[in-house]
Amino acid sequence: MNQLKISHLTVTYSNGFHAVNDLSLEIGNGMFGLLGPNGAGKSSLMKTLAGLQKCSSGTMMMNGTDISENPDYMKQNLGFLPQDFGVYPKVSAQDLLHHIALLKGISNTSERHEQVDSLLEKVNLTGFRKKEVRTFSGGMRQRFGIAQALLGNPRIVIVDEPTAGLDPGERNRFNTLLNAISKDVIIILSTHLVEDVRNLCSEMAVMDRGRILTAGEPEQLIAGLDGKIWAKSLVQQEPETAGYQVISRQLINRKLYLTVFSEDQPEGFHAVTPQLEHVYFKTLSQNI
Ligand SMILES: Nc1ncnc2c1ncn2[C@@H]1O[C@H](COP(=O)(O)OP(=O)(O)OP(=O)(O)O)[C@@H](O)[C@H]1O
Ligand SMILES: [Mg+2]
Structure with a gap:
């Protein structure tokens, strides 16, 4: 069982704005849904958990390790699919996965090949492995995104609005994929699709203005x-x-x-x- 414990976390941008404001939350294995309007602070929270930006106060403990003090622990155990992946270089999907695998520290060649091949298969991209990711459709890109997030068998997977812009078929495939891996790891999913949280998540929270307004099991909150x-x-x-x-x-x-x-x-x-x-x-x- 994995455990992420966030206590009194505050993230302040250089203009003095508190995007995350004294936020506390405990998350265990399974899928955790984060709902909130535009600008609520979801991406700010996720990027801070992923170590891409620093918090100004508070603590984040992953399985008992303080991840601000020990960012390497999170790096080794995290898969992150950001809201905006940015630009892809001119390399094939397969080569890019190998490159990211190396960055994640999977230095053993046969292990790396095994993981890359099995993930390409899992996300249904084996037939497109030689194509450049920048030529992929939105749905294929997101499936590639989850493949790169799953390299190195992470214990915590953070996906920021992964199904925005996907057609209903692609969205179903993506959700099924997430669900299949959610038993033994923590998955934090941010979305604007309330229905997806209802169907996928065992726990959830509603966030606005940098704070958690309510949290619990979807069924109980509805009841x-x-x-x-x-x-x-x-x-x-x-x-x-x-x-x-x-x-x-x-x-x-x-x-x-x-x-x-x-x-x-x-x-x-x-x-x-x-x-x-x-x-x-x-x-x-x-x-x-
Ligand atoms: N680098 C930055 N500097 C200053 N303010 C920022 C910065 N990044 C985000 N913000 C502000 O922080 C707040 C939270 O933004 P954030 O992107 O975390 O929201 P969000 O919940 O992910 O929204 P969305 O649903 O639109 O993705 C917003 O008011 C935003 O304008
Ligand atoms: Mg966001």
């Missing part, structure tokens, strides 16, 4: 809203929302619906079965 979510269709832009905790105004089948949180049934509203999306919107609406 906490049982009998408390109500909706009605809005004929026009009705202003009469005072007194309700509004969760969302959303188009469903081209009709505008107002969804609110309330212990009792508000007049004119019908009951709605809570979904993870309600947890997300309710959590954020409390943080205004």
Whole structure:
């Protein structure tokens, strides 16, 4: 069992902005979903965990080792797929994997070949191994990205919005791949797809403005809203929302619906079965 323990972590950029603000979190094996709006601090947190930038205070312990003091431990045990991979050099997928494997310290040639070949197979890129990664489609690139993240059998895999821009088929394949490796390692997944967190993650958190607003098992967080979510269709832009905790105004089948949180049934509203999306919107609406 692996354990990542983040305590009172603060990440401050040079302009003085706290992108991560006194954040504490404990994560074990399995898939952990990180939800949060644009600018919440997800990538800042992930890049700091990956050792690409320093924190200004707090601690990050991986299996009992302080990873700020001992960055090599994290380097040896981490697979990271950043939100923006940047530019790829003019080399084939296979050669690039070998190069990254060497950087990760897999110096034994036969071991390296074995890993590269088996990962190319795993992500369905064996037939494209001689092609340059920069000529790949978005989905192929992300599959290559997960292959490079898995080199060296990491104990912790961090993937930052890995399925953004993928078609539904590619997204399913990518998610299935992540799920298959998630049993024995920590996977931290950031995404804007609430549905993916619901389907893939055993634990999750909602983050905004550098802080964790709520964390737990998706099922439990949803169960906490049982009998408390109500909706009605809005004929026009009705202003009469005072007194309700509004969760969302959303188009469903081209009709505008107002969804609110309330212990009792508000007049004119019908009951709605809570979904993870309600947890997300309710959590954020409390943080205004
Ligand atoms: N290098 C930087 N210097 C100053 N501010 C930064 C820097 N990088 C990010 N920020 C700010 O930190 C905040 C968090 O950004 P971050 O990229 O971590 O958010 P995010 O949750 O990953 O968002 P998204 O969902 O859009 O990817 C934002 O307000 C952003 O503008
Ligand atoms: Mg981001």
